[in-house]
Amino acid sequence: MADSAVSRQWLPWRRLLHALIAQLLALLLLAGGVWFAPALIDPPYEWSVLIWIQGALAWGVTRLFGLPRWWGPIQLLLPVGLYFGANWSLSPWWALGAFALIYLFFANALTERVPLYLTNSLTRRALVDLVRPIPSVRFMDLGCGFGANVVAMSREHNVIESQGVETAPIPFAVSWARSRIQGGQVFARNLWHLDLSRYNVVYAFLSPEPMPGLWLKVVQEMPEQSVFVSNSFAVPDVAPDEVLTLSDRRQTQLFVYYPDRHRSDE
Ligand SMILES: C[S@@+](CC[C@H](N)C(=O)[O-])C[C@H]1O[C@@H](n2cnc3c(N)ncnc32)[C@H](O)[C@@H]1O
Structure with a gap:
């Protein structure tokens, strides 16, 4: 380790x-x-x-x-x-301006090695379908980008709370404004400082980099009967409980984990 x-x-x-x-x-x-x-x-x-x-x-x-x-x-x-x-x-100001703009969008590519790319609509629908049978969902999108997942989840009848956290400045501003208008809640908070114990459905579309540390957090903090879904990036050395392969161009895979089933392994 x-x-x-x-x-x-x-x-x-x-x-x-x-x-x-x-x-x-x-x-x-x-x-x-x-x-x-x-x-x-x-x-x-x-x-x-x-x-x-x-x-x-x-x-x-x-x-x-x-x-x-x-x-x-x-x-x-x-x-x-x-x-x-x-x-x-x-003028060197152009370079500085371009760098500043890139930073405002992609701050986490530098610090967390997680760039900004977005869940497509087919994947979002698959996520919504996956969550639909779960009663009283408290949903969290870790690094919510422009907030589309938070908004979509907030519209589901079984979802009582739909939230996201985001630390890159422009995605945060967009998702915060969007959630105020269209539904859900977005916070400018680092996902590593977030207590996951209040969420029974956690979604992440990050990169291979944070997955080992995130998995420890998920297993330690998520409540009983909860579900963790990772778009595209599996947890290394942990067999997913379900894998959904979608029919979009990139054959997106959703890796589904039920933390309860893994707690005795830790
Ligand atoms: C690949 S994008 C996914 C966006 C959105 N969840 C989606 O599926 O459309 C990952 C997002 O996570 C954010 N992010 C990365 N590390 C983070 C951290 N430690 N705390 C909060 N947000 C983070 C990035 O800024 C980026 O917007």
């Missing part, structure tokens, strides 16, 4: 190092290409084209390194952005 905590701590640095090595390898490949290219195409070669090729190669190498998919576009746009930023003499 201690070992895995240490390796989780180093994971972002390892990934940054891999991303950097990918850019360097891409540069080597590009240099090799430019070396041999005159046999096929007469030089000179446009810098603005070479820089896109650099980004595309870095994307490819990044995939080979097995980094998460979302690193690909970052690897593409990093050299391209640097090149055009320098060439067009853009």
